[in-house]
Amino acid sequence: MSEMEKQENAAAPKPKKVRPPRQPMPEQAPEDRARNFREVPYGYTPEMAMVEASRCLDCKKPKCVEGCPVHVDIPGFIRLIQQGKFVESAQHLKEQNALPAICGRVCPQEEQCESLCIIGIKNEPVAVGRLERFVADYERNAGAVAIPELPPATGKRIAVIGAGPAGLTAAGDLVRMGHAVTVFEALQEPGGVLIYGIPEFRLPKEIVKAEVDYLRKLGVEFVMDFVVGRNASIQELLTEEGYHAVFIGSGAGLPAFLGIPGENLVGVYSANEYLTRSNLMKSYLFPKYDTPPIRRQRVAVVGGGNVAMDAARTALRLGGDVHIVYRRAKEQMPARIEEIHHAEEEGVHMKLLTNPKRIIGDDQHRVTGIECIQMELGEPDASGRRRPVPVEGSEFVIEADTVVIAIGNNPNPLIPRSMPDLAVSRWGTILVDEETMASSVPGVFAAGDIVSGAATVISAMGQARTAAATINRYVRGEDIVFPSTKNN
């Protein structure tokens, strides 16, 4: 090759696309956000979104879709972003996912769609979650949320129990299949864990409200302050009330405690209570709202999941000095890396390999501290994680005036207790056929945490979609096998 040719080659290289790096999402500085309840990330601008979207290879066989519990057409909606068709992109997204603004914020994408992204093998994967969030926000903020045309009414009535992620997803799917859907919710606002559990700074409640309003516009009826199992049994819904099918999405609303001495002291809270006070009852807006906030100096949060991070970051915003107490190592925390990172950035202290032994109180039953023992990692246990074992004689006390127990939830027994035919596991979860989400009782389907124990929002939604599809077939007269009959 002559020099000339070389130069020509250099001047006009084979058109090789220079892939831009993964676009970071701008967010409030840790110093700012640790003292306010506003949402942490600001979200992409349209320019950023288009740059990020341009990174997608538009694979023929997109792996990301396989990683998504609800099988969103990821390359499809990203392609529309590349073309600047944001509203169309959102509408395309909504065909498979009723709650994109929420999923874009709270899904663990790094374990799902993004973990399978081809680009992710050598570089950072396409930021699917951020793009999802962007288009959903864009559509809402532009006031472009359109009500799709609904198929003719089927005349079938479906009762959905619980207005959390599973219930809202099922309701959205079912109403778009032409059924009449009523959602029953025990609390005063629809949203379930999205309202009472996940804090404002991670998921603005305005977004949940908007998604619920959207469902209302589609024709979903919401009945608040209604406790199925108290105001009506499922049997009554199916008979007296005339519903053709019942979907149970009542969640895992029974807090687990450690079973150590001192757990009923004043100042010990379940994460559910701690977060509900702040999120649902808006105690952080006190005195505008009546529920007083728990403003204390030294807060210890026990647990290493997302809920523990939410509780710790809420405590920080209420002005406390916060320690997370976790019995394993940081790498083993079940929380999303991003959440752990955010918490640390904001100033939450981590007490790792630390196991609480008892909670100490004063003569007025008020918490003064938490006695812990140092742990070290031993052999792997059944979960594959190295089992923490106590270090003899290493007990120490963490001073605390508030202790939040965030070690998970058990299924709420209210509904199973009111329906003896309903087959439940020994943990109290409802047994279903995982292919169809049909329970042991004909006409009754279940999904979400009441089936799987405490899990993620998106897995609840995935199950709810399956359940909705089965319900659709069931009310249209198809034969559905309900597990107890299957065994016989």
Add this chain to the structure above:
Amino acid sequence: MIELTINGNSVHAEEGETLLKCALRHGIEIPHLCNHPSLPPYGACRICMVEVEGMRGFPTSCTTPAASGMVVRTDTPALQELRRNILGLMMLEHPSACLLCGRRDLCDEFRPQAEKVGRTTGCHTCNNKEVCEVRSLSEELGFSELPVPPLYHHRPIERSDPFIDRDLNLCILCGRCVRVCKHQHGTSIIEFVGRSSISRIGEAFGRTLLEADCRFCGSCVDVCPTGSLADRYAKWFGKAESTAETTCLFCDEGCALSLGIQQGKVVHAQAVDPDKPLCVLGRFAVAPFMNGFDRLSVPQLRVEDSLREVSWDEALAGAGEKLLPWKGETFALVFDSALPLEDKFYLKAFTEQVMQSPHALEAVPDSKGKAKVVLPHGVKAVLSLGSFIDPAEAEGLELLILQDVYPGALIEKASVVFPAAMFTEVAGTTVDASGTARPLFAATVPPGKARSDRQIVMDLAGAMHETVLSDLEEKLAASLKATGDPVLQCIRKTVPPAAADPSLRRDWFRGRYLPGLIGGLRSLEDGSSFEEKPAPLPSDNRDPAAPPQLFQIIRKREVAPNNHEIVFYAPSVAKKAQAGQFVIVMADEKSERVPYTLCDWDAEAGTITLVVQEKGRSSRKLALMQAGECAAHIVGPLGTPLDIQNFGTVALLGGCYGIGAHIANAKALKEAGNEVLIIMEARSHYLHYYLEELAAVADELIVTTIDGSNGIKGHAIDALLRRMQSGARIDRAITVGCPFMMMVASKETKETGLPMFAALNPIMLDGTGMCGACRVTVQGETKFACVDGPFFDAHQIDWDELKDRRNAYTDAELNSLLTTEPVAHAHHAHSGGCGCGRS
């Protein structure tokens, strides 16, 4: 010199001195009540009677001048008997059952702090409990019984005035308030109204204090021996932990203030000299102003477009850097007169020596205290200690640093915000209008990280690496010499002008409009009460044919003082309700979720009946609602129903809000074939309600009262034990009421082997087992009262833990009084139907 004998001791009296004064001066205690040291003698209550040889009857020592040769006895058995009887008569019109209660000590131990309620009917719910003169007098005199059943006047609690709550049901007609008003203002706006048993203290034409042109000096509150008149802001704090004195800075009269302090915060301010009242600002505005919810408490620095909370070091460094280019005449520092001389000295020194500018500008207030500064031409950078510059003028500045106490319009423009300590938080000297130096004491703790103004400018100079301010102490001392030694103006010669004439009151402090911050002042300003909510639907106008709305109040009445029976339309609750269950109610969307036991329901009409006791913010909202209005949310029936079987004879013990709950329980138990014995306790006869309804559903109804005014004297458990001792067979007991009543019942039956179940009412949120707030320990195990309860084996309940968990938010709620606007909660429209009694 007058010489006389009291109780055998020879004493000297001064000319014109009364026997009471003389005796007290010599350390001889004579019980007294209507007498007050700062008021002229009156002789109304007659508690201070003595025997004087040669005088007929029993003269009152507070009105009898000491005379030579008198032989006086103050504590003969006859006098003691007489005093006890007089107090007994007085206590007929004052809720006095708690004074007669055999379990008084146990109660004080179980609930040392008074519980906040609407109308008070006993000591444990009385704001005056810790300082009550009637309580101490009754102990002193050995008061132990009422001659006849007491009379409760069912007077509405007067909450329509700013700053002052009046519950005339507690009034003993000592007249101190009337006299102090007359004494201090020449004429009293309150008087004795009506005669004999309907006599009361009030405004002659039934107007509110505000309408009657009250000056709100608070003297009547300060002299009241009972909880009848109360400072709304301070009322539930009990006795102040400590007191301190300082000089008021709201204007330049230099009045001395006596501050009541709780946990480093001022809860009330009173006149040091009870004879010369304060103006409304000094008496009622100090505490809310100092403790306002919005007080600046953390330094802030503008980064990009938003103010960010930062450390002092960062804020000072940031401000120092920004100030450097503005040394010279382009800089000005503005402040007003409401600062200690010391602070002003340092501010001036900072301006002149560090910033090398002549512009240390003291804003001059107008007659209302509003101070404005016009910036000299060319000033481009300003350090402002309050809102003294026009926001429009601030727009033109290159740099604005605020050193302030509350956020205001200027904060939008500020590059740095320093939180400042003020007033009762800083020590120093001030000079009053007469030119006399007055001392200021740092009596309370500044909020958060706030620092004194002088400290801030010193720190700022330090951050700018300036040392010129180091030798200021001496110069300051020299300059202060000229003002003379400061003295507190404890004894005023005259009533402060603003206390006599409200038009002279200042409305501004540090450039801040006080009525904008303090609701009570706002209602003084426009002469009206607050309307907390739009006028509700009058119940009478409701179309009877129209179907009720969800959660609408169908009927409401106050069945006993502070206990409101509310009938709600809640068909899905009524349809499923069972005995022993409860509902959770939210009065409005901002209210707490509060559990209430279902007293009764009508599935056909779709209604439920609750008895609501006014106790906190959210229950007050319900108590103030009227028929026709709707609650935001009612969810239920919740909880496991009462176990209904044929047990044989079941005793139902109830008190307080538990009285209503037993109607449903009795019906269900009776239906199951039980013999039902209902025992209802109340402190006094007028606190019983539903007696007819209860009698109708029980085989036998026994009534007990603590003061013995109806039925058996004592608690319900006393009647039950008596019945059991007489050999009657009781197979099971169920107790519903306050934790104290249930705890007593359970402890005193523990040894008898009687199965007893108590309905627990801990704090709840969702009521479906989701939050775990309602954890109780029963037989060493954790239970959720909302789903496992409310009924538990009374003998296995950890009562101490329950009590402490119920009180978990007491402090928070009290502190919320310090930071919230109390007046807005207190006012409500009086169009009738709310059950408060006012029309």
